[in-house]
């Protein structure tokens with residue numbers, strides 16, 4: 001079966017793609033480009049401008065100007081809200097095109113990008129658009145003990161932080177761009193977005209749609225390039241007021257160091273090793289589907305992957321059989337074909353790392369119950385890793401402690417609720433978690449005890465524009481989505497006005 005590309009997609013990847021700075025498409029100052037490959041075939045999809053420190057500096061200056069002088073900050077909230085709403089509409093109008101680009105560049109099934117990534121990205125802009133008119137401060141009744149006669153009118157203003165650098169990964173390129181741009185724009189900031197080198201296409205296309213929606217020049221700048229150059233100079237730039245980052249814990253640390261120079265505000269959404277906990281009383285058919293979705297959706301290349309499946313002893317054997325059996329049936333293949341359930345790993349370094357982790361676990365004596373040589377078929381070429389399941393995993397082993405970021409599940413048995421919570425929280429990370437039970441009290445009790453930014457009960461992976469998302473521990477800090485996301489992009493100013501008509505002599509203060 002042949003797959004035909006949308007004409008717009010063909011045209012888009014048929015030409016070298018440039019940087020988007022100050023409303024203009026431009027080559028990198030160095031003139032350099034890099035190739036973005038299709039992970040399903042290894043072929044080059046398009047050549048991309050390789051922005052570096054000089055281009056970042058140009059983009060930051062454009063964003064600074066747009067913030068301080070441009071019409072963006074002076075627009076009424078209603079006007080801004082309408083433009084942001086229009087971005088959401090344009091994403092929906094271009095869903096198929098964006099989904100094809102995403103599928104080609106990242107390797108995720110086209111059907112998934114079309115049904116989930118595009119609509120979720122659009123919904124984020126639509127949701128945020130509503131907030132543009134609802135950003136409010138407070139009036140505060142204050143008492144100043146050493147100024148007894150004073151009569152204050154005190155209130156807060158909530159202002160944009162200014163120029164924001166946003167650095168995103170390759171696993172959900174369009175969605176990560178939306179989650180970051182939506183709240184930053186809603187609150188009146190200007191942005192420099194650096195997409196991952198592996199998957200720049202949808203961010204570049206989105207820049208065009210954002211301009212089409214009416215966002216003024218310089219408000220959103222997209223600089224493609226490498227992390228060590230473009231990313232690092234953005235994180236260190238003294239004119240940038242905030243950095244929002246999604247990616248590895250290791251690079252997250254580098255970002256914090258780089259941001260220290262001018263004490264940028266930072267939000268980090270990093271890795272995870274999330275527990276998905278199945279109790280004896282759970283509906284096992286549902287729980288096994290949830291376990292599969294938790295780890296094999298997006299080929300396990302998600303920060304929220306339910307990579308540790310904790311199963312209570314009474315249903316342990318049955319769950320291992322159900323999950324391993326289902327894992328062996330997952331259809332790997334060309335992401336553009338409708339029958340494909342799991343595509344290739346998104347890039348070569350990631351592929352090598354996953355294979356190494358599997359080999360290391362086998363060397364250490366781990367029991368593999370699904371994966372290579374255990375049934376199921378794997379395409380001959382392309383970066384394919386068969387869905388892999390290890391049973392009887394020790395929570396202290398590398399398999400259970402390190403983020404693999406691939407289709408590798410570790411099943412760990414537990415005795416009772418307390419034991420489950422202890423294992424679940426015994427991790428350096430604290431991003432997501434799942435609980436499968438029909439016992440209401442247990443569901444709520446365990447939800448309170450888990451160290452995680454998200455707890456799903458009898459579901460896994462649900463994501464909504466309205467619900468706050470983020471982590472704790474080495475999974476980072478700050479929240480994306482929901483009202484909480486706005487706080488990351490606002491700072492509070494307190495205004496105090498003395499209405500008493502008297503100014504007390506500071507040397508005659510009575511305490």
Ligand code: NAP
Pocket residue numbers: 167168169170171194195196197198225226227228230231232233235246247248249251252254255269270271272302303350403404405
């Ligand atoms: P990464 O290196 O953390 O990359 C994330 C983003 O940061 C990319 O845009 C990257 O640019 C940029 N970057 C890299 N080094 C930088 C630096 N020194 N300063 C500023 N920005 C920098 O992640 P990765 O290499 O793509 O994946 C490695 C691991 O990260 C994965 O195995 C997984 O464990 C984790 N990860 C987590 C998430 C998540 O959603 N939390 C997403 C992806 C990966 P370039 O790509 O252009 O180099």
Ligand code: MG
Pocket residue numbers: 036037038039104105106197198199200
């Ligand atoms: Mg690519």
